[in-house]
Amino acid sequence: MSANHDRANLLEVRGLTKIFGTLTACDHIDLNIAKGEIHALLGENGAGKSTLVKMLFGSLEPNSGEIFWDGKAVNITSPGVAKRLGIGMVFQHFSLFEALTAAENIALSLNDGSPISTIAAKARALSYSYGLPLDPESLVGDLSVGERQRIEIIRCLLQTPQLIILDEPTSVLTPQEADKLFETLERLRAEGKSILYISHRLEEVKRICDRATVLRHGKVVGHCNPRQETAASLARMMVGNEVKAVVRAPAEGIETAPALLEIRGLTRKPATPFAIPLKNVNLNVRAGEVIGIAGVAGNGQGEFFEAVSGEVLQQDAGSVRIRGKDAGALSITGRRLMGAAFVPEERLGHGAAPRMKLSENLLLSRHATDGKSFVGSGGMVKNASVYSAAQRIITAMDVRKSAPDPEAAALSGGNLQKFIVGRELDRKPSVMVVNQPTWGVDAGAAAHIRQALIELARSGSAVLVISQDLDELFELSDAIAVMHNGELSAPLPIAEATFEKIGLLMGGAEPGHAEHTMETA
């Protein structure tokens, strides 16, 4: 495509380059965003999308290159400068303050003197008008990732920017929420605003974006009109070769297989005023099968994961049973020793200690289960064997990194996720529970993780996947249950499940009965 140098360009980037040490994260990037267009930025993890966007938003300084805003050369030295120009940003790794309320978070980015109550009212009105309902008084620390993203979006819209940068905005939204977001974006486009849209979901890029710029290894590999491409051809441009589709071999004989993970009448009172209580949750996950749990963000999935993993102990030891034994009163380590493995939702800070090396993170989670191989006599850590195990996981999961054993925080989100999932898979656990396995992970890496989970199940383990990504659940589950308001529906076998049925349950159709009424209907 020929370079678009007409006057309608809102933002023009020429030869933008950013070098970290020996790594050239962005290599002479050219990008034009016209007024009133939705422009997609595509690329795998580590392709340089985040670096580029950070330079546009002033949080990173380019080594060379020029940025033109409305035809004038500008020097975006800080996020404050970017905001004054009219650039708004919705971050992938949220830049929210957990100890503050939603309204206070919004007020902080507005810089006008209006009182918090006025801002709260404005935010509430705007959030409802865009179909992203928000309670401005709630404390961010109590909110799910989906709800936090709404705050980010509303906060950005309240600044009335000319250019809105959205980094993976739909990764935590339900299909309905995503539809509403697309309506919002189309409305903004009609108002003449420009949008730079970063996503891994090629279908939605095809659906709403007018143009696309594809990055690979820090370089622009092409510009295209996504509407004229197929998802497969876009993926090929991004990855450089074909993305392998996830293969789900039919599960055989799972009807007679023993249940390795049993949840019996799991009930939990809300721990904080904003938490969701769990109400009599029952579920069996048998050897050889993958069960998916769908649900809108913040319907008790987090509370459920905490109870199953042992982050919160249960009074009734029989409410969580692993391989036929009561585990409800056991700690995480106790449950791991029974052969279970857990991957929490948040990668940084929960799944991994950000400032520790990958090998140290490996030791942290597996010092008890792999005591013999990782810890020698007298409690001395066998650094060499921990290191080689970490390298084994890195190779098995194709984790891309800048140093042999980097800090967890130095990895991109998708690569860290691959490591955290790989860390558990490496143990060959008989029960695996994963919360949001591929949140914010690109197509290639997601396919890798999903395939690994299916293969684990087919080798005789019980796999439970909690996810807000319905495509993902349909790709890897043998049956899907839906969590709504702390209640779990009976699992619906994948052959009977449709987006519509699951969507109804997500919206609160009577759990446990919906599939029967539909079968008879």
Next chain:
Amino acid sequence: MDITVNILLTIATAATPLLIAAIGELVVERSGVLNLGVEGMMIMGAVGGFGAGYLTGSPWIGLLAAIIVGALFSLLFAVMTLSLATNQVATGLSLTLLGLGLSGMIGTSFVGQPGVRLPNLDIPGLSSIPVVGRLIFGQDPLFYISIALTAAVMWFLFKTRTGLTLRSIGDSHSSAHALGIKVIRYRYLAVIFGGACAGLAGGHLSLVYTPQWVENMSAGRGWIALALVVFASWRPWRVLAGAYIFGAVWIGQLHAQAFGIPVPSQFLSSLPYLATIVVLVLISRNKRLTMMNTPASLGQPFVPDR
């Protein structure tokens, strides 16, 4: 009756320097900076205040000097930890050691000299009302300043936009930076405010409490102020409560020792610490509130990636 009033007055005098220093440190820690140099800034304030008062004969000039010396001394900490991103714990500890040593050296010629004392408030008529007159209208000026300071800090932190910004920096400096907030500038101002408060608290010691200069006269009060901030879970009115509980038990045990109560004096001397910790732990049982009020980025150096 007079004895009771006298005891209450001594409690207020004991609590005031703790309160002033702790409120200053609370603002510093709310911005995400841990300055362990309170003791050092306090003793520098004490020697500066005494010296200026002694040389000019004016306790008010002494007080002003105490504030300035405390603020300048904290600036050293700010340059080290904020601009040069040194470790805050190590820098704070060395600030305390430096302050104790430096003040001793500066103060050699002041030892044994008569100091000037800040006069108590005296409002004709009101101050001579029995009982309440002296308690409400007859204390030293810093008592009133400390109470006003607590109220002002409370209002600033929880009612103003600047206060909200300061708290947000303490919660996550990287998020604040991403919003375009000038993290380092805010932290500089917070640290200097904390230093000014510690200096003022030191001035109280050498211009009100015992108007003379004695080496190491801060006697660990800076450390108590630091502990009060943590045990009060970074909330101003709890710092006030903590300072007064500490002051009350401190004075109470002194009287108990004077009475010759058959309890080992070491135990009595430790009572103020125990009582303050127990009370403040009891009132911070609410985990949620504690989570909301703890500055999550406390003590972490901030280096913006450019």
